Amino acid sequence: MNPDILFTPFTSPKLTLKNRVAMAPMTRQFSPDGVPDDAVLQYYKRRAENDVGLIITEGTTVNHKAASNEVRIPGFHGKALDSWHKIVETVHAAGGKIAPQLWHQGGMRRPGEGAYPDYPSATPSGLVGPGKKVYEALSNAEIDDLIAAFTQAAKDSKDLGFDTLELHGAHGYLIDNFFWEGTNQRDDQYGGSLVKRTRFATDIVQSIRAEIGDDYPIILRFSQWKQQDFTARLAPSLEELEQFVKPLSDAGVDIFHCSTRRFWEPEFEGSELNLAGWVKKITGKPTISVGSVGLTEEFIATYRGGEAEVASIDDLITRMEADEFDIIAVGRALIANPDWVTKVRAGKFDELVTYNQEMLSQLI
Numbered sequence: 001m002n003p004d005i006l007f008t009p010f011t012s013p014k015l016t017l018k019n020r021v022a023m024a025p026m027t028r029q030f031s032p033d034g035v036p037d038d039a040v041l042q043y044y045k046r047r048a049e050n051d052v053g054l055i056i057t058e059g060t061t062v063n064h065k066a067a068s069n070e071v072r073i074p075g076f077h078g079k080a081l082d083s084w085h086k087i088v089e090t091v092h093a094a095g096g097k098i099a100p101q102l103w104h105q106g107g108m109r110r111p112g113e114g115a116y117p118d119y120p121s122a123t124p125s126g127l128v129g130p131g132k133k134v135y136e137a138l139s140n141a142e143i144d145d146l147i148a149a150f151t152q153a154a155k156d157s158k159d160l161g162f163d164t165l166e167l168h169g170a171h172g173y174l175i176d177n178f179f180w181e182g183t184n185q186r187d188d189q190y191g192g193s194l195v196k197r198t199r200f201a202t203d204i205v206q207s208i209r210a211e212i213g214d215d216y217p218i219i220l221r222f223s224q225w226k227q228q229d230f231t232a233r234l235a236p237s238l239e240e241l242e243q244f245v246k247p248l249s250d251a252g253v254d255i256f257h258c259s260t261r262r263f264w265e266p267e268f269e270g271s272e273l274n275l276a277g278w279v280k281k282i283t284g285k286p287t288i289s290v291g292s293v294g295l296t297e298e299f300i301a302t303y304r305g306g307e308a309e310v311a312s313i314d315d316l317i318t319r320m321e322a323d324e325f326d327i328i329a330v331g332r333a334l335i336a337n338p339d340w341v342t343k344v345r346a347g348k349f350d351e352l353v354t355y356n357q358e359m360l361s362q363l364i
């Protein structure tokens with residue numbers, strides 16, 4: 001099938017891209033003391049030179065002592081900001097665009113991990129999973145500090161020249177800990193109904209808006225599934241999905257990045273639409289889809305050492321031609337093939353390389 005649809009420009013009120021391929025955010029842990037070095041810069045530069053439309057960086061942690069479980073995960077504060085600035089300039093010089101993925105790990109950071117091992121992890125109800133209480137619930141003052149940390153990171157993103165930013169609200173980390181009742185049992189304004197569980201995220205978005213204005217594009221990544229439970233669903237029905245995304249959209253999210261492990265899976269019975277397809281339909285806003293593009297195996301399976309071979313992207317092309325979603329994020333295929341975009345555009349599918357876990361041992 002002709003993949004041209006992938007290479008048409010993306011236009012939206014606050015963000016334009018030269019094509020519809022984004023690099024999915026992927027943690028690489030190659031930043032000594034949380035500061036991305038030249039190897040990290042070269043890694044992103046290679047993808048920009050090879051025409052990735054939008055690079056979403058690996059998760060980079062906001063300025064909070066419990067944000068990170070690993071000192072080689074890049075921070076988004078202090079000394080790291082100079083490095084990020086160089087990366088932005090390099091990506092722009094290569095004709096690319098770039099967003100930081102702003103991250104706080106919440107309950108996924110285990111006791112004793114990270115640069116501040118004695119500091120307790122931050123999670124809305126002290127839960128690291130359903131029924132697993134390890135910490136004290138966050139106080140309202142602590143929640144205000146976390147909102148302020150995300151807001152400062154957003155301001156820095158804009159000041160450093162990033163084209164947009166992505167809030168990591170997926171996969172069982174802090175923002176998702178608030179979304180999911182398995183980790184949010186609060187009975188104040190931040191918990192209770194599904195809508196109230198969006199409050200932490202909407203407070204962050206509104207606080208960012210108040211600080212940096214309406215013109216800067218904000219992407220929110222969310223997922224139904226959690227690392228704590230792959231079968232969990234924030235919104236088991238279409239009605240619940242509507243309840244969930246509306247306050248986020250109203251608060252000022254511009255683009256929803258709907259994280260699924262296989263992009264072709266229908267979200268609800270009776271329709272082929274995937275999660276990104278439904279969110280686009282409900283909100284009228286652009287969406288990003290993701291999950292096993294061009295590969296035979298989903299990413300959790302390959303974490304456990306498996307390989308993922310090159311697979312057809314015909315179904316992706318069909319869905320994008322039908323305008324089901326606007327942008328496709330590509331993860332592991334872009335680790336294996338920094339030139340994935342240029343190869344696919346040239347129809348050189350037979351030159352694409354299989355992905356395997358060992359590729360994560362270095363930045364290629």
Ligand SMILES: Cc1cc2nc3c(=O)[nH]c(=O)nc-3n(C[C@H](O)[C@H](O)[C@H](O)COP(=O)(O)O)c2cc1C
Nearest residue numbers: 024025026027058059290291292293299330331332
């Ligand atoms: C090594 C690795 C690191 C990842 N780190 C992140 C991350 O920091 N933030 C995030 O939202 N998702 C992360 N993910 C998930 C990817 O963004 C993506 O959703 C997933 O790999 C599925 O896309 P793929 O099948 O094209 O690889 C990671 C995935 C991999 C393989």
